[in-house]
Amino acid sequence: MISVPLKKVIVPCLALLVCSMVSAQRRQKLADQDTYEWVYDIECYGGTAKNGYKLVKVWSYSKEKSVASLQAKKNAVHGIIFKGYAGEGRGCRASRPLMNREMTEKEYKDFFKDFFLDDGEFNRFVTFATDHKGAADVQKLVRNKKDKKDKFYQYKVGVLVSVASDDLRKFLEKNDIINSLAKGF
């Protein structure tokens, strides 16, 4: 039998916990939506020692720093597949996106849904190149809300990420997401 004063403590605590979980989930969902809508920046960060890997710096946006830095892995893989990057400085060469065919909206949606799940296959091809919490570049941005009356703060977090681009390409070719050079022959 829980006493009344204890009830007064537990219930608000539980409510707070549920609220914070829902809020975290919502932020993660928003971050996923940003990746889906290509809201991130990707740039080359020099050559890597290993062949078949690409070292990139990914800038992600979120109201919460931790969400933005964790989203960097998804954004990096998405960037290598769909965006590519220009190469300049640090001995960088431009990289073309791996996607070499037109994808329908449905194909893109289906692919995104499974491959980019939090514990999805994309994790196999990406690692943080440094301690993402310590080494991340963080910028605090002031944004206007849609009605342009109010302002809100957002973090722009840059994280170094290494992507196994050759393995990623082979995986996508095997699953018929992109065309292999020998397709049709």
Add this chain to the structure above:
Amino acid sequence: MKKRIFELGILLFCLVTTLSFGQAKKPTLMVVPSDAWCNKNGYMLTYDNQGIETKVPDYKRAVQENTDLLLVISTLNGLMAEREFPLKNLETVLKGLANDRGLNAVRTSRDTGASISESPIDQIIKTARADIILQLTWTINEMGPKKSVTYNLQGLDSYTYKQVATATGTGAQSFSTELPVLLEEAVRDNMEDFTYTLQEHFDDMFENGREVSLQILTWDDWDGDLDDLSFEIEDWLDANTVEGRFSTTDVTESYALFEQVRMPLFNERGRALAARNFFRGLSKMLADDYQTPNKLATEGLGKVTLILGGK
């Protein structure tokens, strides 16, 4: 019920269509050092061609003596094999040809003692060839103690003479890195660009047909006029090429050249076509409908020569 049967019918049709169309004829690729590279590095043969000193690249000596060349070819072969597109290896092809020549020279028939028949044309044809030649050039740039490599890889179609893929670039300057490492880096750094442009070429081929060329020659005892016949040939090409795409480059009474001929990759039965299968229809039409017997000579996947007036 009717709807289900209709759906099943469509599914069956799709399945049959997919199965009936096989794979297109796969072009062969081979890496060959460019004439400029061979000349710069002293791998040329000089011979007297009717009073004119002529230089030709000496591939055999280049692959036997230059280990940097072998490294670049081997790296390229490896990267292309990784992409399910293994290349013909120049050194092995040269050795194979020499081996075949030796064997053919001593082969005799057990019944009659006859030796292998080889026309002068056969001898010319039996050289190191591929449908797409990957022509390789690199130069070493030195600025004081710094070194860098300028790398140029061109994919050249053997039949249309067009450049179908390319990758060029100069790597970062280095004080201490050894040349083989710089070269390997150059190959790897440029591979993405090269395969991208090659893929674009293949995509274009699957969409618009294979680009081939047709040369028409005449035996000197033929008494017809190719100028007149060329209009019938153009009609056939118009009807049989993909969207009627071809260019009439030259027509005289004894010679014609049709370029940029876009032939389909498959015939109506779904069989993969090479240029010789495709132009067989034209050869038959000229023989049957215009009483012009002809000889069809072929060069790889993409070039055909029809010689009018006899076999």
